[in-house]
Amino acid sequence: MFLARVIGTIWATCKDESLVGATMQFIQPLDRFKKNSGEPLVAIDTIGAGPGEVVFYITAREASIPLRHALSPVDASIVGIVDTIENY
Amino acid sequence: MILARVIGTVWATRKDDKLQGLKLQIVRPVTLDYKDREGFLVAVDAVGAGVGEVVLVVQGSSARQTAATENKPVDATIMAIVDKLDVV
Numbered sequence: 001m002f003l004a005r006v007i008g009t010i011w012a013t014c015k016d017e018s019l020v021g022a023t024m025q026f027i028q029p030l031d032r033f034k035k036n037s038g039e040p041l042v043a044i045d046t047i048g049a050g051p052g053e054v055v056f057y058i059t060a061r062e063a064s065i066p067l068r069h070a071l072s073p074v075d076a077s078i079v080g081i082v083d084t085i086e087n088y
Numbered sequence: 089m090i091l092a093r094v095i096g097t098v099w100a101t102r103k104d105d106k107l108q109g110l111k112l113q114i115v116r117p118v119t120l121d122y123k124d125r126e127g128f129l130v131a132v133d134a135v136g137a138g139v140g141e142v143v144l145v146v147q148g149s150s151a152r153q154t155a156a157t158e159n160k161p162v163d164a165t166i167m168a169i170v171d172k173l174d175v176v
Binding site: 016061 | 089090091119120125134135136144146147148149150151153154155157158165167168169170171172173174175176
């Protein structure tokens with residue numbers, strides 16, 4: 001799992017039918033000090049994260065698991081909202 | 089998923105049998121303000137996107153998770169056409 005900040009929302013009417021009703025958010029990957037690292041990507045949001053919030057997300061085929069749909073083309077999915085990060 | 093623009097179409101007569109009937113598009117990754125990024129990739133079109141449209145491309149094994157690409161040798165699929173972006 002990786003850290004990211006939600007930076008935007010996407011509207012797409014024409015999409016795979018397994019994704020109808022799903023929210024798609026733009027996320028900016030972060031390092032453990034909440035600094036930007038890498039290029040933004042699009043992730044499915046099943047937990048209701050808002051813009052500006054720090055979240056953690058999963059990638060690859062596992063990302064379709066939160067959708068509970070047998071066949072959904074998703075390679076990134078937000079699975080939690082971060083409250084705090086403690087670095088040692 | 090990544091944000092990309094459709095910039096071309098690929099025709100291939102000789103290909104894996106499972107790819108028969110699929111439409112192959114050339115897509116170029118773009119930034120949040122629709123500026124071109126480096127590189128391009130060939131993706132199967134599962135939603136009927138046209139040249140010039142901004143789309144979402146799913147990569148890796150998740151690319152096989154649509155009705156059009158299930159169990160086919162595919163690693164990038166266009167699965168949504170972007171209507172609007174709202175970036176904070």
